[in-house]
Amino acid sequence: xxxxxxxxxxxxxxxxxxSILNCDYTNSxxxxxxxxxxxxxxxxxxxxxxxxxxxxxEDGRFTxxxxxxxxxxxxxxxPSQPGDSAVYFCAASEGSGAGSYQxxxxxxxxxxxxx
Amino acid sequence: xxxxxQSPKYLFRKEGQNVTLSCEQNLNHDAMYxxxxxxxxxxxxxxxxxxxxxxxxxxxxxxxxxxxxKKESFPLTVTSAQKNPTAFYLCASSLLGHGRNSPLxxxxxxxxxxx
Numbered sequence: 001x002x003x004x005x006x007x008x009x010x011x012x013x014x015x016x017x018x019s020i021l022n023c024d025y026t027n028s029x030x031x032x033x034x035x036x037x038x039x040x041x042x043x044x045x046x047x048x049x050x051x052x053x054x055x056x057x058e059d060g061r062f063t064x065x066x067x068x069x070x071x072x073x074x075x076x077x078x079p080s081q082p083g084d085s086a087v088y089f090c091a092a093s094e095g096s097g098a099g100s101y102q103x104x105x106x107x108x109x110x111x112x113x114x115x
Numbered sequence: 116x117x118x119x120x121q122s123p124k125y126l127f128r129k130e131g132q133n134v135t136l137s138c139e140q141n142l143n144h145d146a147m148y149x150x151x152x153x154x155x156x157x158x159x160x161x162x163x164x165x166x167x168x169x170x171x172x173x174x175x176x177x178x179x180x181x182x183x184x185k186k187e188s189f190p191l192t193v194t195s196a197q198k199n200p201t202a203f204y205l206c207a208s209s210l211l212g213h214g215r216n217s218p219l220x221x222x223x224x225x226x227x228x229x230x
Contacts, residue, residue: 004157034218043119043205043221044158089157102173103219105150105157 003027004092006106014114019077021109023090026071030092034103035064035075038087047088048075080113087111118142121206121222128200128229136191136225138206147189148207148219151175158205164189165211193227200229 005024013019023033031052036044050057050064050073057064063076077084090106119140128134140147146165150158160173164183178197183189189208193200205224210217 009155036219041124041223043121043207043223044219045221046218049218091158102160102163103158105159107155107157 004106010110012112016079019080021075029094034091036089119222140208144208146209149191150205152203
């Protein structure tokens with residue numbers, strides 16, 4: 001039973017436009033969410049996170065929105081650049097403190113930014 | 116230059132043989148993790164260790180074993196009991212739990228093929 005779902009396996013966006021990657025979760029105990037970016041043949045790298053006490057977190061071109069009532073989060077990339085082409089994983093956990101060791105990952109969305 | 120080193124990048128084994136994947140980190144992180152990624156799937160947690168000489172099972176620990184004799188090292192053994200060992204294996208580390216001040220840092224993975 002998938003607790004973190006990324007329903008779009010792939011997404012294509014023109015350079016300069018907005019990329020919106022979506023993620024849904026079913027476990028109401030999740031209260032900390034992260035996005036990781038992965039290039040082929042490399043390990044994932046941390047991108048941005050959000051705690052459930054917030055509904056938005058911004059870092060440069062990347063913004064994550066959290067809608068707790070809908071159990072939905074999204075990652076916005078504005079403007080999209082060709083170097084953003086990668087697989088993006090959504091992840092969630094119960095808690096974000098020192099005792100939080102279990103992250104549940106979605107299946108990933110492959111973003112292609114077309115020059 | 117701090118990071119996580121996984122070796123080898125590609126590994127081939129015959130069915131019925133145990134194989135050990137190496138993971139070393141020089142980030143001085145306390146916690147280390149092993150994940151498995153299958154095509155079209157998210158990352159699934161195999162084992163994690165919060166401290167030397169201690170480790171915990173993740174979601175899919177059956178057929179795997181680990182050791183944590185040194186802070187820097189967390190080798191994973193894929194035993195012959197693992198039914199579907201062919202996969203991409205990712206090692207990660209974090210300061211404590213994976214929280215907002217301590218996101219997971221991943222190695223570049225080992226692709227294991229068992230025939």
